[in-house]
Amino acid sequence: MKSIDVLLAVLANGWVVSAVLWKDSISRNTTDILRKRYRDEKTQKFSTVFNSRKPSLTSNPASKPFYITLPLDHFTTSNTDTFQSRYYVQDSYYQPGGPVIFHDIGESSIERYAPGLVDEEEFTVSMAKRFNGLLILFEHRFYGESAPLTEVSRALGDASKEGLTAFFKYLTIEQALEDVVVFANNFTYDFQSYPSQKLTPEYTPWVYVGVSYSGARGAWLAKRNPGLFKATLASSAPVELKVDFWEYFVAIEANLAASGNTNCSADLAAAAAWLSQAWETQNETLVDKLIDTVYQADWENYISQFRNQDDPRIWDTRRDYMQDAAWTAFADFQYYGVQGGTLGKFCDIMETAYSDNAPAEGLFATESLDRAVAGYTKAVAAINPYSYSRSARNKAKLKQKRQSSKLDSSLDDYAWLWQVCSEFGAFQVANTSRPQNMLPSFINVAAQIDQCIGTFGESDQVSLAGPNVSPINQKYLGWNIELSNTLWTNGEFDPWRALSIDSTTEDAPTNDTSTTEIPQCGTTFPRGTQLRYVIVDGYHGSEFSEDVVENADDIGLNPTNTIGGISASRRVTLTSTGTGTPVADARNAQSLWFNAMSTWLPCGTQVFTFTSPQPSSSTPFKTRSSYSTDGPSTDGSTTEGLTTDGSTTSNPSRQSSSPSENKTQSAASLVLPPLMNLFMLSLFAFLTGVGFIL
Incomplete structure (x- = not known):
């Protein structure tokens, strides 16, 4: 079991980064703004590609x-x-x-x-x-x-x-x-x-x-x-x-309703409730069918290394796969909505799993649980390989091979995770107090903070108190x-x-x-x-x-x-x-x-005068109280935290967590990248899976 322990340690440390990163990279917004979504009507497959360029200029600033x-x-x-x-x-x-x-x-x-x-x-x-x-x-x-x-x-x-x-x-x-x-x-x-x-x-x-x-x-x-x-x-x-940004999903709910997909909205909420219950009761019967269907070799290779199939550590990995599956439907919504992105296709596949006429109430209301979960699994399996999350991970892997800088190819991911964990917040999490909630309960603020601490440790900038959004x-x-x-x-x-x-x-x-x-x-x-x-x-x-x-x-x-x-x-x-x-x-x-x-532009009423920055602390805060861990707050209420001067301020609630060389103004020279280290190889092999098509 020693080799298993080593592998688990590598994957555990890596997943602390990746489980937040792939999801928060969705919230990174600008990464996908200049891309367009193309759809192959014959294969029904999706890919995220750059818009075809129509250059009319002879010079190329990109060089x-x-x-x-x-x-x-x-x-x-x-x-x-x-x-x-x-x-x-x-x-x-x-x-x-x-x-x-x-x-x-x-x-x-x-x-x-x-x-x-x-x-x-x-x-x-x-x-x-x-x-x-x-x-x-x-x-x-x-x-x-x-x-x-x-x-x-x-x-x-x-x-x-x-x-x-x-x-x-x-x-x-x-x-x-x-x-x-x-x-x-x-x-x-x-x-x-x-x-x-x-x-x-x-x-x-x-x-x-x-x-x-x-x-x-x-x-x-x-x-x-x-x-x-x-x-x-x-x-x-x-x-x-704000830290607890469950409101992210309100726009998704509204767009599903406006596009006539209330049955899909109901099923996504039901699927989230099922995933929550499966995690809380550690009932692997349907969960393993979902994971094995979607992730195939990833999961099979991982699980085969355990002599004891009841090892509690397996559930930590199940949770990570379940989280990835739960996010698949929403992967590119913020750019394309229901009709233009993967969510609309996800709904089509799930709702017509057993009939061309989608049930108005949804699968979970009209089918047995195992059949409803099977329909949900079918949609996840169809969309996941082409979703933003999987695409982003695969592109990160390929980027390592072609990167011209000596900097680590995962710099962007680590940097944004740092900003999210320290100052920006906006964790897109479940709010189980709402019947419309579409994320499982284990995707919560407490879990996100745990992942931040797991990656960066505790410090003045990343703490158990969560991201310090108050100063900005x-x-x-x-x-x-x-x-x-x-x-x-x-x-x-x-x-x-x-x-x-x-x-x-x-x-x-x-x-x-x-x-x-x-x-x-x-x-x-x-x-x-x-x-x-x-x-x-x-x-x-x-x-x-x-x-x-x-x-x-x-x-x-x-x-x-x-x-x-x-x-x-x-x-x-x-x-x-x-x-x-x-x-x-x-x-x-x-x-x-x-x-x-x-x-x-012609208006000269505002005149800018440059003044040198004044000396101040480079850290955004010193000490604040940690989020409460003695029970979930599911009604959107706030809890008290400490500001830098010791006064109290309201913080969003959380839910409890479950088990170079100098360069001048000239063109940069190309530098061959270092080889990807063993850690990143193991991590990307674990995350990427099989069957991905660029």
Whole structure:
């Protein structure tokens, strides 16, 4: 059994990372924004692929990354450590006097986005073309190639918990926001066709564009450093941070109802209840059939190594497989919804498991439990190999083979997990007090915190108290933030809308006003009024997912040209292109943004003055009380925690848990990656499974 114990130790440590990572990578939002969903009608198989590019430019910005040296710690003068931050530049459309369009990618490597810089129908490229701008793709610290090159960052899987914590200590929201300020204040660029241009915000208008986490970053920067950007697009921006984010599933419930899939919604809730009960009673009869059907060799090879098939450790692995299965149906919902993504196909397969006429009440209400579970299993098995979660894991494995950086290929995953565990939160978990709940009870805040501690250990930044969302909410006011020269957009069915200023949750503010009337230069909104647009039938960053059609709306550069309330006569009608369900109203959000840029860019009322950051602690908090472990809170109530000064503050409730070398501004040289270590090989072999098709 010694070899089994070693294998279990490897898998246990690895799964602590992966079980959160694959799910939280779904919440990483921007990773999939530039991709399209294609469906093979003959095979009924899905794959996630890049949109086909239509390059009309001869130069390829993706072949020439740039780097700037930034302080590792902006707020401690005695710390002189630095790192190299990567970015790409598209200068084909620039003319003197044009703006700098800063596209903040956020929590992902920017390498996958760089090829889109030559596609004139991409939203940000269209901005540069229309406004004669210089387009920048910026990489967040500790993602892609923008991180210190250390022994830890070369082999994250081999690092100790203390080593990981020491490495990621400076990955904080405030440090990352200051990166943007320093970058903008020091930005220079050598043009081939023009003499030297003054491109810092004092001389050239900067425009910020971000989606999701990077959209929230844009809002926080507008609040933190007024005037740095003359215009900000905060798309699908979750500015109200919280730990227990069960509300993620409310949008899924609404979209299922709107698309006539209430039977599927009922079955997903019933399946979650069954998985919960199976875990609590450790009844493996139907669970093992599910796991064996879906994961096949993964499961069979793992279970065969146990002499005692009743070994309690097997249930920890069953739980991980059950969690993966439970998430399969929702894997890409936030980008494509029910009809355009895997959820709609999942529902079709499950509801027609025994008849072409799907039962109105659902399988679990009309079939025996074993037959209902079999129908559910059939859908999981059909969708899982092509789901976002499995796709992301397989792509991570392949990335290791082709990576040009010496940094560990799993850096993005570890970095986002660190941010989620320390400051961002937003655990998408079950809320078993709701009959509509669609996740099993063991996917809860307590389990997520356990996984955070299991990966990074306990420290000032990752603790049993959970992610410390209070400092950012208090500084930037969360839902109550008010900004000028900012357009807020959200999709009607975007799960992250619940954390945006367009939230409709019960605890969201109701005394604010939405308008599509763009304030003219020198004027401001009345208190409580902001420029906001909810995209009808839209999802996460829908205005970025749809190509921009030239002359779809008569948009000029006249500062007085607004589209007001966007009357029906000005709405754009789309026809299906075979790439999923088009979101027609996304074009109107694009139009509103172009008109806002037309109005705000010539406006000189906000002047940005750079000031050096003030010394402060680089850690977001010191000590807080841990989440209660003496019983679940299933009614959405809050529990008390300690802030940095010892006062009490409300925290979301949790449910109890069950058993480099220096680079200059030039093209980077290619460096062969190190071999994947044994730990990552074992982990990926365990996770990937068989039968995956790219």
